[in-house]
Amino acid sequence: MTEQRRDDAGRRDGDAAHREDPARQFETSIQADPPTTNSRPLTASSGDDALSEISQRVLWLATAMIDAANRGRPNPDGVKVGGHQASSASMTGIMTALWFSELTALDRVSVKPHASPVLHAINYLLGELDESYLTTLRSLGGLQPYPSRAKDPDTVDFSTGSVGIGATAPIWAALAHRYLSDRFPETPPAGRFISLLGDAEMDEGAVWEAIIDPEVRQLGEVVWIVDLNRQSLDRVIPDTQIRRLRGMFAAADWQVLACTWGRRLQTAFAAEGGDVFEARMRRMPNEEYQRILRAHPEEVRRRLLSGMTEGDATVLDRLLAAYGDLDLAELVRDLGGHDLDELQSTFAQIDDTRPTVIFAYTIKGRGLALEGHPSNHAAQLTLEQMQELAVASGMSLDEPWRRFPEGSAAAQICADAAARLRRDPSPAVAVPPVPCEFEWRHKAVTSTQATLGHFLSDLRRAAPELAERVVTASPDVASSTNLGGWINKTGVWSLAGRHDWFADDRERLLKWHENARGQHIELGIAEVNLVSLAAELGLTGSRWGQPLIPIATLYDPFIGRALEPWTFGLYAGGRSIVVGTPSGVTLAPEGGAHQSIGTPSITLEIPELTSWEPAFAQDLEWTMLEAIRDVADPAGGSAYFRLSTRPVDQSLARVPEDALLRERRREEVLAGGYRLSEHPAPEDEVTLVGVGAIMPEVCAAADRLAGLGVRAGVVCATSPSLLFRALRERDRVAASARSGILQRLFPSEHPAPLVTAVDAHPHTLAFLAGVRGDRTRTLGVTHFGQGASASDAYRLHGIDTESIAAAALDLAGAA
Template sequence: MTTVARVSVDADKTLLAVERRILWLATSIVHHANHLRGDASGVKVGGHQASSASMASIMTALWFTGLSAQDRVSVKPHASPVLHAINHLLGDLDTEYLTRLRDLGGLQSYPSRTKDPDTVDFSTGSVGIGATATIWAALARRYVDAHFGGGKQTSPNGRMIALLGDAELDEGAVWEAVLDPQVVRLGELLWVVDLNRQSLDRVVPGIAYERLAGMFRSAGWEVLTCKYGPVLEELFSRDGGELLRQRIDGMPNAEYQRLLRVRGEELRARIAGGTPDPALVRMLASVDGPTLHSAVRDLGGHDLGGLTTAFQQADPTRPTVVFAYTIKGRGLPTEGHPANHSALLTPDQYAELARSLHTEVGDPWRPFEVGSAEAELCGQVAERLRRPDIARTAPPTVPVEVSAGHRGSGLSTQAALGRLLTDLRRAAPEVAARVVTVSPDVASSTNLAGWLNKVGVFKADEVGPEDWFADDPETRIRWAENTTGQHVELGIAEVNLVGALGELGATWSRWGQPLIPIGTIYDPFVNRALEPWTFGIYAGGQSILVGTPSGVTLAAEGGAHQSVITPSVGLEHPGVVAYEPAFGQDLEWTLLHAMRFVGRPDGCSAYFRLSTRPVDQSLAEVPAADREQRRRQAVAGGYRLRAPERVDVVIAAMGVTVPQAVRAAEELAEHGISAAVNVVTSADLLFRATRARTGLPTGGPAELVDESVLDVLLPPRERAPLVTVLDGHPHTLAFLGAVRGVPTTTLGVTGFGQSSTVADAHRLHGIDVTAIRDAALDLVD
């Protein structure tokens, strides 16, 4: 154990007074929300007084002695009242908000970068993701500095600090991020673990410190520990004190917690244990009751001096984690009780706390007196932490086209993606300079090889090792690592990929430099990565996620690699516009259109679902005179590909099923039935258009939605029945029948697939030519 040597702040009564005020304000914020404001519905407002008390000392020491204006801090979700209390004392949050925790327009339940009225550096709430966001923010900052900071600047520019609970270390996302090879070089990372040994419902059995510390050390992190405070350390120095240390070190977590609930001789007896050592008994007998009562609460996570030292000692050349032993609920009547996680102080307990902290229930928000040492300290810290206004660079103008054309019968949308990025460097270098691609060790299989060979691989701190396969004629990817590369490779960990996307997509608002982050991921694994990507979007990160290959069309890979519900995910996801183009030209138009909305205050993210199936590009040929109209319709959600004068039935197809729809229409013509074929490029935008027509909110930038596209696909004069088809769940397009209120049959995938040929897979799930034709025949009959 690397135990921190303390710096004494015992004489600093001012800092201790500020710590007590922070504890009081944090507790009062939750108390007011529940006992004074409440919810007329009878539903508990909630809040976490015990979790906040656990963090009060750590956050006091950090903000008031160890933080700089360049630092950014992720605060564990349940300590949000402490963050708001500190921001209030520093003049960053008006008093009126202290009464509005979890109130509409007030303070959010958990820290939110985009919704809270005060300074919040990272949105947290989904356990583990807020902590790992600091890793990807450090990487993103280095990327921005290296590419737009006037040269190859890769030294840390401010620390990325995460304050997290020990229970958060149960999350696999934490260890996926910690183990990434690039992380060990990020010396600006500082994590502080609130080691209170409690989860939501119990005291965690077993002492996990050594195991956790060993895992961090194995990943190359420096490990510091704040275990005991000055009172306990002084007792350990007495005769028999080493026996006391051994006794406490060897206690189960729950036994130690129980000590916090007793006093007097019972406390002395419980410390001594069932078969006490006589020397330990004599030592305990020499300690007066009040000292012993204070000693069991005197852990390193509440020692301002030890915490200050730990923050100063962090190794700037590698990540550091500080394990700070704390007591959940310290200073509250509920301290240490295993059921205190969501417990609220009663009015009587709240009054008791007011007396112990020398404050008043009737005036909980009373500020420090003007001119007092506490007020002066708050003013000094506020000035030190004042951040300059961000000078934002405007995103570059994205062209509507960059490629010469998409021809041939062997082009898939996945292959078209790689071509498009390469063409972008040639046709619009200022836009390409803002693109950063990210992949989880699948760059070649998602067709990024050509782009990667042109731009290189980003390395956070130095030029990478020599590529020993560069002269091998069979090598497709030239793995040149340097600080100016534009591709980030993150190993096989989808959660890391989308975590990095979120922070790369937030650089426009954090540091004024917009990026266009594009992540490629196997579409079946989108759901694995969905939660952290969602949280990144919630926190203001804008990026483009490309799921490829997709659907049962990935036939030979079997059911485990065939995605079914991802089209619905794209349609329903807030802050995201979703596309599933069928042709290379449609991909070019829609992807460039989506890029326009990334990296701006009113922007949004995008999700593209692509395929490896070659599609005959001639099916989408359009006369030059109609090209711009086709483009506008494609980016709005769809267009009519086959438009006969008489329409007996309409087939609306999305993605790789478009060629089947065209063929089905040809077979229907042989039966004397005239079928129109609509190409749906975005079920998402079509659904938004239906809402816009009724005046309902559509979400996202208003300019994305074009109601007129519905009249293109389903003209008011037509009352023809409708068949919808896609390589995904059929309910994705089921809403289209309601546009004109016509009979509708929805075709798609409703079960897990199995290994097969593409033809067999499409036939098995009823999305082949025969199924489409027969569905249309049934409707017409």
């Protein structure tokens, strides 16, 4: 990649555009605030001058990267590039102390989204990132806006960006490594799993769902460091919130540490009258403190003394007399999260027997001209402010990426850290071959949900080595999603194991043995935790060379609750199989709250995910084996299965017995669908397309139409997402081998009207109208349901046999 340098003319032009762009008026308004003490380095205090020099250089590089992205390259679109200079600055000391004095090669760190430039700056100083990338933040092929395992060119342990989700990922990675080590002793060791997160992320429910999970309290390798700058995007966070957060972590059995004051403030507190000073600082509301940060140095003393009793004010005034205005303005900024010595001392207190949270008090924008401004979240330094920062950092805008001189103390620290953090790739273990099908046949009448339980048992018989790689997980619905047989055979995995008090109960059907050898992980009722864990279980191959096949089950109506962390886990590369069951209005007696509507359509739209809704047991077997094959492939993807509790007559599938025809059927199932009609497609007067548990009604409607003299073709779609993919690929030169499935199902030379029916929103199959341009009637669920029998629910939503047949007659008659 060609290095992009900025000359003076380019900077002036960029700055002019900066001033003229109305969208940037807020940013320049920060210049109007009173001057602060930011004309010299203030990022971190430390007895080690070289480490402080590194911290200042990290601050400069992170800020300059964002500056280069906004002012240093052409922007023909006129759309603000953005970046988070203030949020990055508050993390500089914390991340410098971690990377250059604390981390080992075994540790894994999740970096808060808005501090990604700090991570790239550190990786650059460690020699992991080429200089050419430093000007590419937020550009195509360059450094990503937020840390990305899959898309960034340097080391990123966890993808973050969806606040709260990336923060919890190290918990599930730690749990996944514990599971892996119990089952496969040759698993490489791991160190600490560290989350660096902003205090505003504590508002996310996903955070607390993870913190209070019973297994988490035993993960002593988990460490969270909260960047407590007390600002979110819009506001200063109330004081009471911080006290509440500390209490909530303690109640969840976490070790709670605070890195509150820097060494200079601690020295002042220890002096005569220092107890009054400390009490004043501790009782000061966050909003008042933020205002002091923005005050002129000459005003700081007066603001500190205001509101105090006469006696306390006299004591404090006497103490502060030893400080000039500038020194006092610096002193009140001396928080623990910017003091490298204090940070290192706090890290040394971590208790490895339980999870730890460290609240590191910081200032948002520390060391920058926008320091502490209540609206600095997306603000950018001006050209003049960048020049001031360059002077303070011993750098130059003309040569912004200069490294430390060879032989200097700072260069040696960087070299030592690079050697200490260098990771050797773990040898990859291959997943055993996945069979095409099992030798056992299915029950004459069964549901796809029941078949899932039989499938897992059959997998252990047919491919025991492959089954060893399977791990199931569920949010307290394992038995009701038909994992009971699997759990009885494999057991439940638990960090510590628990005594089974029901072992002697002969009437118990589900044997809940918890130990270190189980293959099922049970979570509390938290779907967010489930999919987050599934993603990390799916990443064990890339992290430690030991691949797993995670299969997570949950009720299909609650897919929406887990949608954000699920898709974010897919974005991070965590491959898994998620099974939503039971599903649809077929679950009629449970009422509208448990009748899923949108999941097939939603999952069709998720990248790198194949959604399956098999109607028959044999289809489920074939597609589940295909999904396992895909997850096991390092270049593969993930899968979603929508299953039903409705018992279905399996003879409707007409699975061929002839080996050649059977294999042809299997290929069609895996391509997205197959024809159930006995007559060839050219004879269709109308074509009925169904998916999942509604296929009995579709087949019955075809029979009903035949009795009325209308010949209806029947197509059973196993994967709407694959059929949609085939439609998009159909006319491409590099079409996939399975893209021809549409021609086999809907031959272009023999058009016929289509009626699509699905126990979900009709939008799911509406795209089929574009295959041949047929007139199409889409049937499905478009309003909330209610408690009823399945047949009543089908009639209510117009997806019963008579409704399907009537829609087909309308179209056939119009033909």
